[in-house]
Amino acid sequence: MRSIHRWHGSRITRGVLRVWRLASVIVLLPAVTSAQTWADAYKAGDYRKAAELLQPIVVADVQSLSPPEMDPAPARHLAILYASGSGVDGDPVLACALAQLSHQALGTRPPRVEGDPLAWAAAYKAAIDESERFTRGNCDGLTKRQQQAVGDAMGCLAFGMAETRLTIGNQTVLVDRSGFRLSETDQSPANGGWCPQLIARVGSRTIDPPADAAPGIVARSFVELLGWQAMRKAGEPGIRYVLSWTMFELRGKKLELVATEHLLSASIWPSTALPPDFDARFNVEMIRSGHVRWRFAGAPPTRGWIMLQEGGSR
């Protein structure tokens, strides 16, 4: 080190300072140019707002842009929020996945060379090193199972996907990023091939027969998932967010996908997971024969059936 400068009690060279400034530019420049609002919220300490604004940016990056073009800053800052539980429920798995996404983006998007190429190369390497340390800091402490979940999260970036256990009938369903699976079977997790970006509701639902049901008709048990999914329609600018509803039915020792439907659509990232009147607009009921009818008072209204399987409950 040729010269020294005071920085948090340590001394760094002028060249290293230049590296640090460049690294800051690499990380924060996109924030300043393309996401002023989340950066403002972040700087102001309004982490909840910052997270709300960062989530769709990261989703848009992951969904619609290839990794070389991805902006590393939003994913990095969102990782910090999920790691610390600032403004969001802490989620170390998601923090690690976001850190990795940010690191990937940085690694595949070298800065433009301006001025001294050697200095810029050094700065870029320093930024990469720093990003790697950041990623390790978020990922190294995870358990093996959590690391596996990070892989699922990288494959399907879903916010609000908490690991949980649901009880339906006398069965326990394990819910995590890989999907649903019964605790007592070795059935592969069921997820319906669906990748929601914002989980609105995960729960069990038991639908009882009506009072006048035919003899032998019994209650039917389901696992239900509601989540917003980012989509891009061909020929339409921007991303649309659709509220997808998926039902898996407990049939014997298996969970089977029985319904999937888009119930709502939004042009902006949904500020609340479900509209306040959602449950009043959504009706699921069993008829006498054991078939289950669902109706959603949307515009237009949608409806459908979850038929009783042949020789099922009857």
Added chain:
Amino acid sequence: MTFRWPRALAVAAGLLLAPFVDQLFACSCMASGPPCQAAWTADVVFAGKVRSIEPIDGMPGEPARLYSLRVTFDVERGFINPPSAVVEVATGAGGGDCGYRFVAGRRYLVYAWRPPSGGLSTGICSRTRPIEEAREDVAYLSAITDKSSGGRVYGRVNEWRRDPAEERGVDYGPLAGITVSVQGPAMVKDVVTDANGRFEVANLPVGKAKVTAQAPFGFDARYLTQEIEIRDLRACSVHDFTLTQRATASGTVVDASGRPLAGVQVDAVAAELAGYDPPPYQRPATTDERGAFEFDNLPPGTYAFGVNLTIRVGVRRSGASVFLPGVPAARDAKVVELKAGDDASVGMVRLSAR
């Protein structure tokens, strides 16, 4: 055992009457019913092992045969009109000709008919099946005795219901307490369906009869009579009925000055879909010279009536939507709730300019 000639299933008979294979496009079967029904509609029933399968060669210039394969069986057990130890049965090669795909060396329970042209034939419209899948059949056939107090008719009555906003009906389950009558030349028997919608009428004489489900108020009473034939005192006949609820609605269409308009197609759409261009789940009604229209078979529900309310398949919309009583917006439309059995007059649709 009496010899019955010729007694093929209705569809099979239709197939046998068809002179050329190329006139057939697909095989469509009526249900052959349970063993107690199938055994008495076939001419020969036996268990046997396929010895060989050979094509049936026609003479030059002869039209193609309906059944193109000759299957030779070593008969192991005869049940109905037992054939000789070795028997040939004609069948098709599959692919829409209703032929049964036998495999040489395998054992089958064969339900065969005697076509007018002679010999025996069978196909997928019969209960013919591999012997290992014919336990129920063999059990019944083995238990047949010479004595019986009479034939049986049994079945189930279910309700199908369709919501106005849906294209298809759904099984709503069994209907209990429905009267089912069996009427023959010299007898009438009534039974009532149980909680599972099931009915059974026993001790029926040999001969033709009519089975009728009595529709309660609000249900469509059409198409609820089926003709049956008890061919043997040991035979059964299975018939299921589907009842649907029904309502009717009528009204008129007039122009701005109140004159009736004839030839106008009127739509009835589920009120919840009004304004969203639903498909035509209900067949449109056309006004007569008095401007009157009538829907005589609507499923109960809440409706909006009017003109140009639906997207008709293959037809471009010819004008703007007008809802009862003559308004352009669905939110202003008069909606009508129809209950089962209702015969409602919905009023007048006034078209301002056409």
